[in-house]
Amino acid sequence: MASRQGLKSSKPSPKAVAAVTTNSPTSSTTSSSRQFLEPSIDGLSSPASSSARSKPQYSYSESVSLDVERSKENVTVTVRFRPLSPREIRQGEEIAWYADGDTIVRNEHNPSIAYAYDRVFGPTTTTRHVYDVAAQHVVNGAMEGINGTIFAYGVTSSGKTHTMHVIAKLTDGKSAHVPYRDSKLTRLLQSSLSGHGRVSASETEELRKKLAEVTESKEELELRNKKLAEESSYAKD
Numbered sequence: 089m090a091s092r093q094g095l096k097s098s099k100p101s102p103k104a105v106a107a108v109t110t111n112s113p114t115s116s117t118t119s120s121s122r123q124f125l126e127p128s129i130d131g132l133s134s135p136a137s138s139s140a141r142s143k144p145q146y147s148y149s150e151s152v153s154l155d156v157e158r159s160k161e162n163v164t165v166t167v168r169f170r171p172l173s174p175r176e177i178r179q180g181e182e183i184a185w186y187a188d189g190d191t192i193v194r195n196e197h198n199p200s201i202a203y204a205y206d207r208v209f210g211p212t213t214t215t216r217h218v219y220d221v222a223a224q225h226v227v228n229g230a231m232e233g234i235n236g237t238i239f240a241y242g243v244t245s246s247g248k249t250h251t252m253h254v255i256a257k258l259t260d261g262k263s264a265h266v267p268y269r270d271s272k273l274t275r276l277l278q279s280s281l282s283g284h285g286r287v288s289a290s291e292t293e294e295l296r297k298k299l300a301e302v303t304e305s306k307e308e309l310e311l312r313n314k315k316l317a318e319e320s321s322y323a324k325d
């Protein structure tokens with residue numbers, strides 16, 4: 089994992105993007121990151137010790153290790169780390185957090201600080217795999233009439249667009265043509281489309297947030313959100 093590349097500098101920064109998926113006929117249950125606590129010998133929980141890094145203890149993570157597909161949670165949170173770019177490597181940047189197994193995000197400098205998520209993907213994971221594990225079930229659910237949402241959040245340059253790009257490939261924003269005849273959506277809808285159906289897909293990306301936004305008045309915020317909604321791209325086929 090990139091975080092173990094031994095790169096050290098004074099500029100640690102997050103290189104991870106979190107994807108939240110909801111797939112639920114109701115909207116009652118939520119899940120979020122949990123601080124990873126390892127049980128001490130007397131049975132009381134204590135923050136993970138630094139020995140966990142050389143000898144990872146997965147007792148808690150195994151109990152929360154969810155096969156996202158079969159998860160009973162209506163909301164799942166997954167984290168994807170991206171690799172350092174060549175420029176970041178040249179500048180000697182380092183990653184402050186790393187994927188410790190499939191469900192734990194651990195602090196590189198203070199290994200006792202760790203958080204558990206439904207699924208954590210390291211920097212070598214392909215987008216295809218992220219989709220298969222973390223998103224596909226939402227698409228399948230939608231075909232069964234279950235409302236679902238997938239969205240990515242993270243600091244700028246953490247990889248949100250890169251991860252969600254597959255949606256952009258389906259909608260180029262100019263033409264109404266969806267270029268993938270053999271897309272997952274097409275195959276899922278094959279039986280109901282019978283060659284005469286119409287499929288629509290939409291993609292929205294919120295514009296880069298500026299610090300000034302914090303000081304925006306309610307009216308300014310509403311106006312900006314309205315403009316963003318109007319600018320969202322839609323494609324129909």
Ligand SMILES: Nc1ncnc2c1ncn2[C@@H]1O[C@H](COP(=O)(O)OP(=O)(O)OP(=O)(O)O)[C@@H](O)[C@H]1O
Nearest residue numbers: 169170171242243244245246247248249250251296
């Ligand atoms: N998993 C990845 N593997 C390789 N490169 C990646 C990966 N994720 C992101 N990148 C690269 O990192 C850079 C930043 O990614 P991206 O533009 O997706 O970030 P972002 O979170 O959408 O940023 P912003 O909020 O500023 O729009 C891009 O050059 C992108 O190609």
